[in-house]
Amino acid sequence: TQAPVLAIDGPGGAGKGTISRLVAERLGWHLLDSGALYRLTALAAGKHGVSLEDEARLAEVARGLDVVFVAEADSTRVLLEGDDATTTIRTEQVGDAASRVAALPAVREALLSRQRDFRKPPGLVADGRDMGTVVFIDAPLKIFLTASAEERAHRRQRQLREAGVDASLSSLLKEIQARDARDMQRSVAPLKPADDAITLDTTRLTIPEVVDRLTELLTQRG
Ligand code: C5P
Numbered sequence: 666t667q668a669p670v671l672a673i674d675g676p677g678g679a680g681k682g683t684i685s686r687l688v689a690e691r692l693g694w695h696l697l698d699s700g701a702l703y704r705l706t707a708l709a710a711g712k713h714g715v716s717l718e719d720e721a722r723l724a725e726v727a728r729g730l731d732v733v734f735v736a737e738a739d740s741t742r743v744l745l746e747g748d749d750a751t752t753t754i755r756t757e758q759v760g761d762a763a764s765r766v767a768a769l770p771a772v773r774e775a776l777l778s779r780q781r782d783f784r785k786p787p788g789l790v791a792d793g794r795d796m797g798t799v800v801f802i803d804a805p806l807k808i809f810l811t812a813s814a815e816e817r818a819h820r821r822q823r824q825l826r827e828a829g830v831d832a833s834l835s836s837l838l839k840e841i842q843a844r845d846a847r848d849m850q851r852s853v854a855p856l857k858p859a860d861d862a863i864t865l866d867t868t869r870l871t872i873p874e875v876v877d878r879l880t881e882l883l884t885q886r887g
Contacts (some may be wrong), residue, residue, distance in 0.1 A: 667803075669788040671883060672796035675810035676845050676856060677760075678817030680867055680875065684810065685792035686739070687876045692790070692883070697783040698734075698741065699793035699800070700763065702776050704754040705732050705745055707762035712746075717765050724771035730779070757840065764844055767794075768851040794848055797859035806886045808879060809858035812868045814841050 671694070673685050682698065689696040706727045707717070715722045735742040743751045753759065766772050773795075780800050783789055791800065797807030812820075818838040825832050848856040858864055863882065867875050 668784050668786045669806075670784060670796075670801040670804035671788070671790045671879070672801050672804040672807040672859070672862075673790065673792050673810055673879075674794055674796050674798070674807070674856070674858070674862070676817070676841075676848065678821050678841055679810045679812045680820070680872065681792045681810050683872060684867075684875050684879065685790045686741075687872070688879050689790040691876065691880060692788060694788040694790050695783055695785055696736075696741070697780060697789060697791040697793075697796075699776075699780055699791065699796065701734075701743060701754060702727075702730070702732075702779065703763040703767045703772075704759050705730055705743070705750065706772060706776070707766050708750060708754055708759055709745060710766065711762070717762055720769045720771050723766055723769060724775040727766075727772045727775035760844070764847050768847065768853070770853045773799075773853055794856045795854035797862050798857065799854045802859075806883055807859045807862040808882070809862040809864040810875070811864060811866050814838060814845065816868045817841050 671688065673681050675681055685696060685698070706723065709726050709730060710717060710723055713726065715726055717723070731746045733744040735744065742749065743754060777800065780791070783791070784801070791804070793800070797804055815838065818834055818841055821837050821841070822832055822834055865875065865878065
């Protein structure tokens with residue numbers, strides 16, 4: 666039998682990244698940040714002069730991604746072709762390009778087996794948009810993590826402020842809504858809760874509250 670998977674899907678900015686990392690740490694499970702693979706595909710395409718419109722070549726880039734994830738104390742370092750890409754892949758520009766390449770079926774197909782390779786004992790926490798609906802259909806626990814767009818814009822603003830960047834709430838809200846729309850309306854693997862997913866609205870919850878809730882649910886299922 667295969668190692669268990671906790672699938673965590675939801676819109677950008679709902680806290681999936683932080684929550685997934687903390688839950689994986691608490692359980693001693695592996696972690697898949699699937700969004701990073703789309704971001705890395707977009708970044709690698711830029712590096713090699715591949716157009717974001719060229720689906721066939723983008724799929725080749727995705728299949729050939731030379732990436733290493735290095736787990737550190739409370740983050741993961743990402744190496745693309747040996748170069749540190751940890752902060753570069755987090756920029757708005759790369760995020761935007763990632764959501765464009767993620768709409769291409771050949772790219773999604775190319776990344777499937779790479780994502781499934783992360784599933785190893787004792788278990789995997791998989792963070793993304795289609796973990797429960799496509800990549801790990803048989804995951805024993807699927808969570809759809811949401812928060813209102815306004816709350817997500819606030820969280821993003823706080824994050825940026827900590828990094829010394831000023832951004833207006835209204836422009837952040839607009840970006841979030843545009844990204845949501847693109848993720849939900851695409852024809853392949855659109856963002857939506859799996860039929861058997863549990864939806865958790867984190868708008869009024871703290872990070873430790875969400876982590877507790879998820880480990881609790883996992884114990885009930887296990
Ligand atoms: O989660 P993150 O913001 O890093 O993801 C970047 C982009 O990659 C998302 O906006 C989404 O379009 C895409 N993505 C996806 N499927 C996933 C993870 C991310 O389409 N499983």
